[in-house]
Amino acid sequence: MSDMGLPPDPTYIQDPEHIPTGSIPDNYVSHTLKHQEALPPITWKNWYKELNWLHVFILFVPPTLGIIGAFDTPLQWKTAIWFAVYSFLTGFGLTAGYHRLWTHRTYKASKTLEYILAILGAGVVEGSIAWWARGHRAHHRYTDTDLDPYNANRGLFYSHMGWMIFKPRRKPGHADVSDLRQNPVVKWQHRYYLLLAFIMAVVVPTTVAGYGWGDWKGGYVYASMLRLVFVQHSTFCVNSLCHWLGEKPYDDKLTPKDCVITAVITMGEGYHNFHHQFPMDYRNGYKWYQYDPTKWFLWTCEKVGLASHLKTFSDNEVQKGELAVQLKRLRQKQEALSWPAGSSDLPVINWEDYQSQAESRALICIAGYIHDVGDFLDKHPGGAVLLKKNIGKDATTAFFGGIYDHGHGAHNLLSMMRVAILLGGAPHGLDEKVVPPGQHLRVSRYDESANKGHPELLELSCES
Numbered sequence: 001m002s003d004m005g006l007p008p009d010p011t012y013i014q015d016p017e018h019i020p021t022g023s024i025p026d027n028y029v030s031h032t033l034k035h036q037e038a039l040p041p042i043t044w045k046n047w048y049k050e051l052n053w054l055h056v057f058i059l060f061v062p063p064t065l066g067i068i069g070a071f072d073t074p075l076q077w078k079t080a081i082w083f084a085v086y087s088f089l090t091g092f093g094l095t096a097g098y099h100r101l102w103t104h105r106t107y108k109a110s111k112t113l114e115y116i117l118a119i120l121g122a123g124v125v126e127g128s129i130a131w132w133a134r135g136h137r138a139h140h141r142y143t144d145t146d147l148d149p150y151n152a153n154r155g156l157f158y159s160h161m162g163w164m165i166f167k168p169r170r171k172p173g174h175a176d177v178s179d180l181r182q183n184p185v186v187k188w189q190h191r192y193y194l195l196l197a198f199i200m201a202v203v204v205p206t207t208v209a210g211y212g213w214g215d216w217k218g219g220y221v222y223a224s225m226l227r228l229v230f231v232q233h234s235t236f237c238v239n240s241l242c243h244w245l246g247e248k249p250y251d252d253k254l255t256p257k258d259c260v261i262t263a264v265i266t267m268g269e270g271y272h273n274f275h276h277q278f279p280m281d282y283r284n285g286y287k288w289y290q291y292d293p294t295k296w297f298l299w300t301c302e303k304v305g306l307a308s309h310l311k312t313f314s315d316n317e318v319q320k321g322e323l324a325v326q327l328k329r330l331r332q333k334q335e336a337l338s339w340p341a342g343s344s345d346l347p348v349i350n351w352e353d354y355q356s357q358a359e360s361r362a363l364i365c366i367a368g369y370i371h372d373v374g375d376f377l378d379k380h381p382g383g384a385v386l387l388k389k390n391i392g393k394d395a396t397t398a399f400f401g402g403i404y405d406h407g408h409g410a411h412n413l414l415s416m417m418r419v420a421i422l423l424g425g426a427p428h429g430l431d432e433k434v435v436p437p438g439q440h441l442r443v444s445r446y447d448e449s450a451n452k453g454h455p456e457l458l459e460l461s462c463e464s
Helices: 028-035 053-070 077-103 111-122 129-141 156-165 184-191 193-213 216-239 260-265 272-277 293-303 315-335 351-358 374-379 384-388 408-415
Strands: 363-366 369-372 418-422 441-444 458-461
Touching: 053 156, 053 216, 077 111, 077 129, 077 193, 077 216, 077 293, 111 184, 111 193, 129 184, 156 216, 184 193, 193 216, 216 260, 315 441, 351 363, 351 418, 374 384
Parallel strands: 441 458
Antiparallel strands: 363 369, 369 418
């Protein structure tokens, strides 16, 4: 759909929150970026006017209170254990609940599990399910564009927390959240979110430590304030570090990456390249050994009847994606290497011309190709005598096992010494040895002619 016929300021541009899906044109991203008016850029002169003070309070007050309190509050071992346990519990509220259940619908949860995750998720104080999931769906749909609310291309700090500290320069892209608007648990949590957040972030961790082992102050400082900071920044790393640190084994077009370090930091969300390619999979750690406690938590929930229909992407298709990236990298490595001249680029000479030229040059015929070994005489592991005795002769039998059955390195090196083709020269009986081992498998682009110039070669197709 082109821009022609569209109003200059359609609803889907200025109000992406409340529009029917059918109203979105096919060129939504480009048209919106072209016509949606963005706020002026943040500068050193106006930054203080662009702060989102609610988010500033949530992000900076807890660490300030926690750090000040920690100076005169000893950390008891029971409180330290409670800090770790409650960090995982509230973290699961986000990773298993906000993210994998409500944003990506990777499984079905019983009402009991839904309420548990909704309550625990509120304890991280990152907004309600409805708000969080809406932003994250936009992130996946418009990754690395200006319609991505935490666009990684705008820098590590911006994608980590800058997008919350400052007012967004433009509205995030449209994301369909009609299913969430109809979910009773999501609506319930949204209605009572402020109360739930205060109870789960402050009251519960403090009172458990207080009534449990008398450490009221430690419960507040460590299990409440510092635990809140720890879990928040752990999940913020999904938007920042997971787009910066690691590798791209499944697709290299966008910024998400896989890394075991970020997986540990984010409770399993660090296999982010896999996740962005297969977001409907309940796993982020696709391979059984990859660290993903959220995956194991959901697997356990299924076994005890709290979860069902855990979705997994086809292993066959996952491996296709992985292979495509591997082939592309092999192609890049292949193109950085020097290769022998093709048959069509070499002159053809008869036997008499070959012998005549061999009187003044160190030429040897092997498998129908004429090779100039002059620069290799003193480097030959078997000594120069073996080469000199075959100058002007056919050394095919000697090279292919008569004197020594040469390995891959020798075959590849010899092919780089080709200078001509012998007229009527026949390949050795073992045809595969005519082709240097380094060229037995060539990675070609999909638009290249298959087996061009070398009918013996098996080429692997790779779309660049």
